[in-house]
Amino acid sequence: MPNNSATRSVVRRATTSDAEAIAALTEAAYAKYVPALGRMPQPMNTDYRQVTAEHPVWLLCLDEQIAGVIVLMLEPEVALIYSVAVSPAHQGQGLGRRLMDWAEEQARQAGYRAIRLYTNEHMTGNAAWYARLGYEETRREMVMGTTVIHMAKKFPAHLTDEAEHG
DSSP, X not given: OOOTTOOOEEEEEOOGGGHHHHXXXXXXXXXXXXXXXXXXOGGGGOOHHHHXXXXXXEEEEETTEEEEEEEEEEOSSSEEEEEEEEOXXXXXXXXXXXXXXXXXXXXXXXXXXXXXXXXXTTSTTHHHHHHHTTOEEEEEEEETTEEEEEEEEEOOHHHHGGGOOO
């Protein structure tokens, strides 16, 4: 007998019409960090209509419901993961990892040899999770009275040789 409770999962490119849903999901996912930071994290203050118009933003949808979002910004030398967020209802299910893998694959296909991100030291657990995914700390800097941890992941040369970024 078929399992009717199977969830259909798809990653799709966001459009400007998704901006409101992206903002709501991001706000819900990042809200837990507000007390530690004493302010809203930067992704909670972002204009996602502008971001989706200017950068690749990917949505992970479960049964057509947005469960996660990753914002990728293509810089001249390296791809930047600006934000990754998973709906609190879907956290702990591997969706963040799936979005990170997706962003890394997009960066490799675009010919980048590395991908970078940053996180706030008060977002406890994030740096450790990124390290488990192969990201290495590259530097720390003070921003708005708090420490930002910059991290990067280099791709093996054989994975980017066919799609050289120019």
